[in-house]
Amino acid sequence: MPLITPNLAKLISLKERRALVTGAASGIGEATAYRLAEAGASLELVDIDMDGLRLVGDKISKTGVEVNLYKADLSRKDEIDALWDSLRGREPDILINNAGVYFFKDFLELDEDSLDKAISVNLYSAIWMCHHMIKRRLNKGGVIVNVSSIEAILPFASELAHYSISKIGVIALTRTLAREYGRRGFRINAVVPGGIETPGVKKLMMRTVLRFDLERVRLGAMFKSRLPLGRFGKPDEVARAILFLASDLSSYVNGAILPVDGGFLSA
Numbered sequence: 001m002p003l004i005t006p007n008l009a010k011l012i013s014l015k016e017r018r019a020l021v022t023g024a025a026s027g028i029g030e031a032t033a034y035r036l037a038e039a040g041a042s043l044e045l046v047d048i049d050m051d052g053l054r055l056v057g058d059k060i061s062k063t064g065v066e067v068n069l070y071k072a073d074l075s076r077k078d079e080i081d082a083l084w085d086s087l088r089g090r091e092p093d094i095l096i097n098n099a100g101v102y103f104f105k106d107f108l109e110l111d112e113d114s115l116d117k118a119i120s121v122n123l124y125s126a127i128w129m130c131h132h133m134i135k136r137r138l139n140k141g142g143v144i145v146n147v148s149s150i151e152a153i154l155p156f157a158s159e160l161a162h163y164s165i166s167k168i169g170v171i172a173l174t175r176t177l178a179r180e181y182g183r184r185g186f187r188i189n190a191v192v193p194g195g196i197e198t199p200g201v202k203k204l205m206m207r208t209v210l211r212f213d214l215e216r217v218r219l220g221a222m223f224k225s226r227l228p229l230g231r232f233g234k235p236d237e238v239a240r241a242i243l244f245l246a247s248d249l250s251s252y253v254n255g256a257i258l259p260v261d262g263g264f265l266s267a
């Protein structure tokens, strides 16, 4: 006889649910796809990198979970519209807006293309994905988890103004929609990762070292020394927080902005 119902296994289970994860070919999105699959969700995985997405999809389909792959450049609204057209009859009840780009650019050298890229991939894609999801499920509700960044709250690395701006927009989007659509059965939250060792971050670090950018190497060391847990995080450690927000474990959590940063923002 369970001490309390529903029991934990039921609360974390995503059986009979369908989850769409953007940016699922790498890093946090890939790890999230694995955890959501483990919890029993059917998956719709989206990325601009189809080769990477196929590798992830192959691993998941071997576990017997239904997984569909979709190539889209999420910086383009027409491609997002086409994606949702193709989802008719297979609508997700869980949406994870994770796809993102981060690159250094001195604010005074910022051009329209760079700003456009950061804002369109990181922010506009999340806006239009939420737009479709809420419109499609207005009378059914659903769960959305958006992925922001510590840089939105505490700009630490230099030359990331374009990125910080896009990610603070993701927080505003999360809070606004959580307020407006809670009564319609939606729970909308955000995770705020920081210091996660993903392929994207490793590429950025490698470029910094190859360019002998000593100032940035120094900043990287300072960042690590400020981390209360004293280490970088793993993609799966963010995925587990996303699973919590996606499942009924967090049934009364709405409009929350959850740092997954080893304590960086509090130190």
Ligand code: NAD
Pocket: 022, 023, 024, 025, 026, 027, 028, 029, 046, 047, 048, 049, 052, 072, 073, 074, 075, 098, 099, 100, 101, 102, 121, 147, 148, 149, 150, 151, 192, 193, 194, 195, 196, 197, 198, 199, 200, 201
């Ligand atoms: P990553 O580079 O390893 O993975 C990002 C994925 O997004 C890739 O598969 C890439 O192909 C996809 N993508 C990029 N542009 C796309 C587009 N136009 N259309 C569709 N897919 C596209 O990155 P990550 O570190 O796993 O980051 C995931 C998210 O977490 C991003 O939004 C990032 O800003 C955020 N984040 C990461 C960290 C960190 O420390 N790694 C910190 C804060 C926030």
